[in-house]
Amino acid sequence: MIRIENLVKSFGAFNAVDDISFSVPQGAFLVLVGPSGCGKSTMLRMLAGLEQPNGGTVSFGDRIVSDGNRGWTIDPAQRDTGLVFQSYALWPHMTVTGNVDWPLKVAGMAKPDRQARVADVLRMLGIEHLAGRYPNEISGGQQQRVAIARMIAPRPSILLFDEPLSNLDAKLRVEMRTELLRVHRATGATSVYVTHDQVEAMTMASHVAVLNHGKVEQFGTPEELVQTPNTAFVATFVGTPPANLVPVSALSPPQAANLPIEASAMYRPEDLLVSATPVDGGLAFDFAEASLVAGRTMLTGTRDNLRITAVVDAAPRFGVGDTVHFILPAAPAALFGANGERLS
Numbered sequence: 001m002i003r004i005e006n007l008v009k010s011f012g013a014f015n016a017v018d019d020i021s022f023s024v025p026q027g028a029f030l031v032l033v034g035p036s037g038c039g040k041s042t043m044l045r046m047l048a049g050l051e052q053p054n055g056g057t058v059s060f061g062d063r064i065v066s067d068g069n070r071g072w073t074i075d076p077a078q079r080d081t082g083l084v085f086q087s088y089a090l091w092p093h094m095t096v097t098g099n100v101d102w103p104l105k106v107a108g109m110a111k112p113d114r115q116a117r118v119a120d121v122l123r124m125l126g127i128e129h130l131a132g133r134y135p136n137e138i139s140g141g142q143q144q145r146v147a148i149a150r151m152i153a154p155r156p157s158i159l160l161f162d163e164p165l166s167n168l169d170a171k172l173r174v175e176m177r178t179e180l181l182r183v184h185r186a187t188g189a190t191s192v193y194v195t196h197d198q199v200e201a202m203t204m205a206s207h208v209a210v211l212n213h214g215k216v217e218q219f220g221t222p223e224e225l226v227q228t229p230n231t232a233f234v235a236t237f238v239g240t241p242p243a244n245l246v247p248v249s250a251l252s253p254p255q256a257a258n259l260p261i262e263a264s265a266m267y268r269p270e271d272l273l274v275s276a277t278p279v280d281g282g283l284a285f286d287f288a289e290a291s292l293v294a295g296r297t298m299l300t301g302t303r304d305n306l307r308i309t310a311v312v313d314a315a316p317r318f319g320v321g322d323t324v325h326f327i328l329p330a331a332p333a334a335l336f337g338a339n340g341e342r343l344s
């Protein structure tokens with residue numbers, strides 16, 4: 001189990017991590033997701049013991065490993081964690097085997113045990129045929145597999161990943177997500193995974209912490225975040241495509257009736273319809289783009305600073321310069337106040 005209580009990390013007067021608390025059970029796949037600068041990497045570095053918190057605690061199981069209130073933290077090497085970064089950071093002068101063997105050697109494992117363990121993890125990552133190659137003789141995706149093999153070889157009980165797939169091309173990223181989850185399950189470890197990509201978060205996580213400005217906007221399962229977003233930020237950050245948020249002041253009279261004028265209404269893309277001709281209660285937007293998604297059409301319109309997306313079974317063909325009329329359901333799926341808090 002990982003328990004984080006009232007964790008704070010400040011750089012000067014600025015709180016990069018601002019009083020964060022949550023816990024996940026053993027075996028969880030926790031994803032920390034949020035926009036650039038929200039404090040994800042700082043959180044992960046505190047879990048790894050690379051950064052000393054200024055307040056609060058981090059516990060692994062029953063053991064407190066960092067205590068910001070008392071000003072101490074257990075050394076990274078003594079925390080039973082493994083860390084993989086975006087850059088693979090393999091040792092260039094060592095072969096794949098040498099790289100994966102190194103942490104076992106440092107841990108004082110006997111040679112025959114090391115050989116067996118290296119063979120095991122190379123097989124687990126599907127890279128046994130690369131054992132004798134040097135890092136500059138293998139691809140980026142293969143290097144990342146080696147980095148992951150090196151991390152799991154000493155059997156850490158907590159696996160920490162900092163944007164591990166961001167250097168890979170789109171197709172490989174999708175394949176590696178599945179691979180990583182397989183490795184996570186095979187090791188039985190608890191994983192913490194940092195990404196700014198909400199799709200990665202929603203497809204991989206058992207638990208998600210959505211961070212924004214050093215705070216947790218919402219903590220929950222991917223389903224909870226999509227079905228019941230607590231804030232306007234979460235509503236428009238998660239989901240493929242994310243929900244639409246329309247200021248009540250921009251709605252047509254039938255939809256706006258009885259809603260507070262300063263609020264924003266949430267509509268799910270799959271609850272909207274589109275029309276090429278004006279419709280009572282419809283909202284007129286400039287056509288922006290359309291694409292096919294699993295046999296349905298995803299259609300986006302823009303107007304001033306507003307953007308709205310519908311996913312529909314069939315849509316007329318629109319071109320640049322056309323007006324699209326979006327038809328909203330009678331009531332929004334959720335309502336958020338001016339400061340982003342959920343009203344209903």
Ligand SMILES: Nc1ncnc2c1ncn2[C@@H]1O[C@H](COP(=O)(O)OP(=O)(O)OP(=O)(O)O)[C@@H](O)[C@H]1O
Pocket residue numbers: 011016034035036037038039040041042043196
């Ligand atoms: N050593 C440091 N000194 C001063 N400020 C720092 C330091 N490390 C991080 N910060 C600041 O703390 C905030 C959080 O940084 P962090 O790297 O944790 O964000 P992040 O969510 O991981 O962002 P990204 O997705 O861009 O990597 C940022 O505003 C950053 O500028």
